[in-house]
Amino acid sequence: MRLSRHFLPVSRETPADAQIVSHQLMLRAGLIRQTAAGIYAWLPAGHRVLRKIEQIVREEQDRAGAIELLMPTVQSADLWRESGRYDAYGPEMLRFKDRHEREMLYGPTAEEVITAIFRDSARSYRDLPRTLYNIQWKFRDEVRPRFGVMRGREFLMKDAYSFDLDEAGARHSYNRMFVAYLRTYARMGLSAIPMQADTGPIGGDLSHEFIVLAPTGESEVFYHRNWEQLRSLDVDADDPAALQAFVSGLTADYAATDEKRDPAREAAAGDALRQSRGIEVGHIFFFGTKYSAAMGMTVQGPDGSAITPQMGSYGIGVSRLMGAIIEANHDANGIIWPESVAPYQVALINLRADDAACAAAADEIYAKLMAAGKDTLYDDRDERGGAKFATADLLGLPWQLVIGPKGLASGVVEMKNRRTGEKAELSPESALARLIG
Template identity: 65%
Template sequence: MRLSRYYLPLLKETPADAQIASHRLMLRAGMIRQEGAGIYAWLPLGFRVLKKIEQIVREEQDRAGAVEMLMPTIQSAELWRESGRYDAYGKEMLRITDRADREMLFGPTNEEMITEIFRAGVRSYKDLPKMLYHIQWKFRDEIRPRFGVMRGREFLMKDTYSFDIDESAGRESYNKMFVAYLRTFARMGLKSIPMRAETGPIGGDLSHEFIVLADTGESAVYCDRQLVDMDTPKKDIDFDGDLQPVIDQFTAHYAATDEMHDEADFEKEVDAANRVSARGIEVGHIFFFGDKYSKPMKAVVAGPEGGEIPVQMGSYGVGVSRLLGAIIEAYHDDDGCKWPASVAPFHAGLVNLRAGDDACDEACARIYDELTGQGVEVLYDDTGARPGEKFARMDLIGLPYQIVIGPRGLENGEAEIKRRADGEKSTCAVDAAAAQIAASVKKELSYD
């Protein structure tokens, strides 16, 4: 993509209400634009990252055996009355009426609707287990939206729902999502720590939050340092096999959010040298809640011995849009973002220091064609801006690699390569630049 054709409205000044790095940088880098309290338009650069995060989430859900669908954003109040949550949920739910005075709501979550869909289509235990998911925009009327996409009112969410014949099978589905979440966040370059958590208005007695440690996190968290150093499961994972050893590995050590934290247990279970007390960002939350919804809503199946059995359910959420903020909080410096290749809006930035110069234009065109031909996504700065402005812009948007072509370098047949992660600069032959970048990107994109 040529920058001269792209829409990238950068801000020179940071808005006063942007309190954390991710909010500041997303606004300054032209990724989002605020359209209301906690409501943002996703501009082209931010939207590209959003779609990449969404695709990683989708691939790992598919790998774990979940099946994608899509539910509407507007739901009937009657469904929520069936479960008993309509009056209990609180003012975060946006309640509306249509022209026929039917009570509706803008869905903050989908347990009721997916239960209604399931009960209409599944009759026998032979049709179980089932895991269904969708990726959909939601609205929660937060009393104090803040921190940009980290605590917005409108947000993109992935919800998975599992349906099983008994508690044992339900916990197997829970384990699949547990491991899928570890893999999902690791592919984005994030170290997520599963922590015991409260179930809140979702319900149930088994729940984990997946937390990324960050100074700007909203939650106080406590864990054993061994969890921070633990490797995430990769290609040897068989989602149809026994996942309990992996679960045991990640739950054997102390890890709890503030609501579940017990200082006495923390000191008893964890050596002083390994105690981590920090702030964290929640990027995922999983629940097993049994028949909390299936029983009152009569989501039942015919059991193996006859009779109707309420299915055992779980729900599993990932804040897709929130993840952009979490990744920036984990990867940035004073100059801008530092995107991991797997979620970067473009893999490389190609900087032409003298657009209009025949030699520079020809070299850039050749590198651009070679990279795109190998599947590397390139943002080509072909504008007439000054070099300093071009460098600052590339650092701000944080693409993993920068390739700089200028007259002086071309005299020696060289291109300059900059790696954004650590700022390391090197030179290579102009004719070798594309191959070098392509190999580096391919290596970074490899997870299994």
């Protein structure tokens, strides 16, 4: 994409109402714009990042055996009355009536909808186990939306729901998703710690939050220092015993949110205990028959008896992840995107748009990068070099390739790694070979 034709409204000034780094940088880099309290428009560059995050989430859900569908954003209040949650959920639920005076709501989550869909379709034990997932916009009417996309009212969420014949199967589904989440975050360059957590309005007796450590996080967290090290995620997810042993081994080191602290385990950790704040980037729940029983779901078992399926639900805040990634990847000059989610891989900077040789060389390199499938943002604007460098650093693309008259006269271009700051002068052919691989 040529920057002269892009819609990328960057700003040098830090917005006064943005309190944390991710919110500040998302506004300054032209990724989002607020349209109402806690509600944002995703501008082109931000939308590209959002879709890349979504695709990683989708691929790891598919790898875990989950099946994608798409559920509505607007739900009937009658479904929530069946489960008993309509009156209990609280003021975060946006409720309204349609023109026929039917009570509706903008879904904050989808346990009721998916339970009704599966209840009306599954008949036999042969229809289980199944895990279904949905990537859809949700709405929770936060009393004080803040921190940009970290605590907004409208957000993009992946929510998955498992259906199993018995508790052993349901816990296996839970463990599969547990590992899928860790793999998802690792692909985005994040180290997320699973922590025992309260189940809240979702319900159930087993729950883990996945927390990325950050000073601006909303949760106080306590963990063993071993969680600061990378962990292998190599396990056969189809073997229930191996998977259970793997998850148990991963969670042997202490980690918990403030609500689930264990004084005895903290004392055992001794000097290895760490305290920090963290950002929740995912939450998984096992809640047994809470929804299936309340909504009358049964399937015929192998012996002909009626079985109420066991359920779990698994949420990832897709849009929230974007803020968490920035909180974990930035410096004084701007964002530093991991390559897997960057809006573009290369910032191609022509220092002299009015120089015919520079323009010709930059155009040729741009064409070769695009032909090789390397997403490139080509800064061909008639701007000063300093402004172009500032934009490239703010936007945080992994690589910068700089074309200037002095370098071209010597047969070289400058290549910079945004994360390390390392620079090298290379021939255009060598630079292309490094970038294209």
